[in-house]
Amino acid sequence: MTEALIEGFLRFRKQAYETPDAVMPALVRDGQAPDYFVISCIDSRTNPGMIFNVPPGTFFAHKAMGAIVRPYKHGTALAAALQYALTYNNVSKLIILGHTCCGAIHALIDDIEDSEIASFIEVAKTGLARAQAMADNETDHDDLHRHAEEQIVLQSAENLKGYPSVARALDENRLIIKPWLFDMSAGDLLEYDENNAQFVSLLQNGAKKEL
Ligand SMILES: [Zn+2]
Secondary structure, three states, X not given: OOHHHHHHHHHHHXXXXXXXXXXXXXXXXXXXXXXXXXXXXXXXXXXXXXXXXXXXXXXXXXXXXXHOOOOOOOOOHHHHHHHHHHHOOOOOEEEEEEEOOOHHHHHHHOOOOOHHHHXXXXXXXXXXXXXXXXXXXXXXXXXXXXXXXXXXXXXXXXXXXXXXXXXXXXXXXXXXXXXXXEXXXXXXXXXXXXXXOEEEEOOHHHOOOOO
């Protein structure tokens, strides 16, 4: 039944079209100019439109199982979207939003037999191998999962650098790639800190870090 979706749309319409500060009419009239491009998992609990709770026009969105980014291949949905966002728009921050309790990562660890799914997620095996090497005790499933979720975000960030539009934007110093992890259990948002080689909360001390 679609009633819940239609009711939700009516709430959105009221806020975005019918209030004094409604943003949609201006966005339609003037066009969009998002600063961000967010790559997230298809998981229904990690929808960036929901968890960031920002106005329309803030970010482009791309979804893939596990927020996994394959190595570059000409003409894929992601390659075309990035080309559009980085070459014909002024996106300056590219966010890879992994998350904890990710079913795709679980499936990768558990060697899922469904070939349709396996053939996509297997591109993240390098990240899983790094996670397995890092886990203190490979029998500790929770540690392995968390390492894998983090390492696969980092691997996706590396793969992104092979996309021509991304490489060009990085070369011209007009793009930052941000590997993020939504900790679904803790209700936290973390970013990879290169200096300390670990994911750290962006909400530390209640302060909002400059993004
Ligand atoms: Zn997921």
